[in-house]
Amino acid sequence: MADELDPTPYDALLLLSFGGPEGPDDVVPFLENVTAGRGIPRERLKEVGQHYFLFGGVSPINAQNREFLAALRADFAAHGLGLPVYWGNRNWAPYLTDTLRAMADDGHRRILTLATSAYASYSGCRQYRENLADALAALEAEGRPRLEIDKLRHYFNHPGFVRPMVDAVLAALDELPADVRDRAHLAFTTHSIPLTAADTSGPVERHGDGGAYVAEHLDVATVVADAVREATGVDRPWRLVYQSRSGAPHIPWLEPDICDHLQDEHAAGAPAVVMVPIGFVSDHMEVKYDLDTEATAKAAELGLPVARAATVGADPRFVAGIRELVLERATAERGAPVERCALGALGPSHDVCPVGCCPARTPRPAAAGRD
Numbered sequence: 001m002a003d004e005l006d007p008t009p010y011d012a013l014l015l016l017s018f019g020g021p022e023g024p025d026d027v028v029p030f031l032e033n034v035t036a037g038r039g040i041p042r043e044r045l046k047e048v049g050q051h052y053f054l055f056g057g058v059s060p061i062n063a064q065n066r067e068f069l070a071a072l073r074a075d076f077a078a079h080g081l082g083l084p085v086y087w088g089n090r091n092w093a094p095y096l097t098d099t100l101r102a103m104a105d106d107g108h109r110r111i112l113t114l115a116t117s118a119y120a121s122y123s124g125c126r127q128y129r130e131n132l133a134d135a136l137a138a139l140e141a142e143g144r145p146r147l148e149i150d151k152l153r154h155y156f157n158h159p160g161f162v163r164p165m166v167d168a169v170l171a172a173l174d175e176l177p178a179d180v181r182d183r184a185h186l187a188f189t190t191h192s193i194p195l196t197a198a199d200t201s202g203p204v205e206r207h208g209d210g211g212a213y214v215a216e217h218l219d220v221a222t223v224v225a226d227a228v229r230e231a232t233g234v235d236r237p238w239r240l241v242y243q244s245r246s247g248a249p250h251i252p253w254l255e256p257d258i259c260d261h262l263q264d265e266h267a268a269g270a271p272a273v274v275m276v277p278i279g280f281v282s283d284h285m286e287v288k289y290d291l292d293t294e295a296t297a298k299a300a301e302l303g304l305p306v307a308r309a310a311t312v313g314a315d316p317r318f319v320a321g322i323r324e325l326v327l328e329r330a331t332a333e334r335g336a337p338v339e340r341c342a343l344g345a346l347g348p349s350h351d352v353c354p355v356g357c358c359p360a361r362t363p364r365p366a367a368a369g370r371d
């Protein structure tokens with residue numbers, strides 16, 4: 001029998017994610033939810049709708065979250081961590097407000113949130129905090145008791161997130177033809193965001209020149225590239241590149257795009273490229289379409305061999321890492337000394353987003369932070 005682990009002061013964990021359509025009829029309403037008031041051109045929306053229709057109108061993200069949820073529950077149970085785990089989304093059922101209502105009605109009052117985004121940014125952090133504030137306001141309007149909500153620190157540099165990615169790169173290298181494997185370059189990819197959003201990502205003192213968003217990705221890429229070099233004895237050129245650009249063409253977003261990068265790599269004589277989606281926690285649509293479909297077709301057209309590294313998904317090391325992060329935060333909230341695991345040069349991220357962290361274009365109430 002495992003010893004009991006103490007989650008006090010928390011009484012439940014909330015897995016907070018993006019959500020995705022589960023059939024063709026869901027695609028348009030899903031995209032309307034995602035883009036409400038966000039100024040995305042109609043043409044782009046039509047195009048993204050086609051990505052989903054290509055996969056029968058089903059995003060892989062919900063199934064992946066169900067699997068992750070089951071893995072978290074099994075891990076907590078096996079380790080004697082008596083913390084119930086719930087799941088809610090920003091853009092599709094189960095919707096966050098419905099999940100929080102169920103949590104309140106089940107008697108939970110002090111909730112810790114795990115967002116399926118490992119890095120600082122408006123889209124990956126503050127927007128979820130705004131969603132939490134909206135949901136809390138809705139429950140308050142229904143006369144339900146007040147919930148207190150915290151959010152786990154960004155886990156981009158936690159060993160539970162980084163170590164599976166190193167193995168994923170090694171596995172992807174093995175998929176390449178043997179004669180190019182040792183000379184293959186690495187392309188670390190993440191979601192492009194507007195330059196203004198990147199420059200203001202993270203705490204105010206980290207703003208400017210890509211902000212915390214770019215710095216955190218570069219830190220992870222460095223750790224993974226170093227570990228791969230150590231494992232293979234080969235020093236490979238690598239670069240952080242971007243994918244899934246949205247928005248109006250005249251607004252600058254982070255570049256280069258993975259497809260342009262593959263073209264440049266090919267022109268410069270790279271014999272093969274491994275694409276490593278360090279920006280994502282599961283193989284959802286941004287990975288399945290933008291990398292496995294679009295970028296892979298681009299590489300085929302160029303005659304450039306490519307392989308794509310898996311995301312962490314429900315890897316047991318990632319699941320165990322989340323358990324450690326939950327216990328770390330619970331311990332810190334109780335005021336006890338705690339060790340904070342982090343690889344790379346940046347050190348562990350803050351527990352509570354400070355004032356001015358990842359500001360919105362138009363300020364809105366956000367929960368689980370100082371402003």
Ligand SMILES: CC1=C(CCC(=O)O)c2cc3nc(cc4[nH]c(cc5[nH]c(cc1n2)c(C)c5CCC(=O)O)c(CCC(=O)O)c4C)C(CCC(=O)O)=C3C
Nearest residue numbers: 018020038048059060061116117123124191246284285286
């Ligand atoms: C940083 C970031 C992450 C990573 C962090 C995290 O994981 O949260 C992420 C994840 C995701 N993005 C996703 C889907 C979409 N994102 C869109 C639009 C946008 N994403 C943005 C940023 C991010 N997005 C931004 C700045 C926009 C422009 C509009 C706006 O300012 O909000 C659009 C609209 C159409 C389009 O233009 O692409 C869609 C459909 C899915 C679900 C995939 C599936 O269904 O499997 C996931 C996991």
Ligand SMILES: [Fe+2]
Nearest residue numbers: 123191244286
């Ligand atoms: Fe997105």
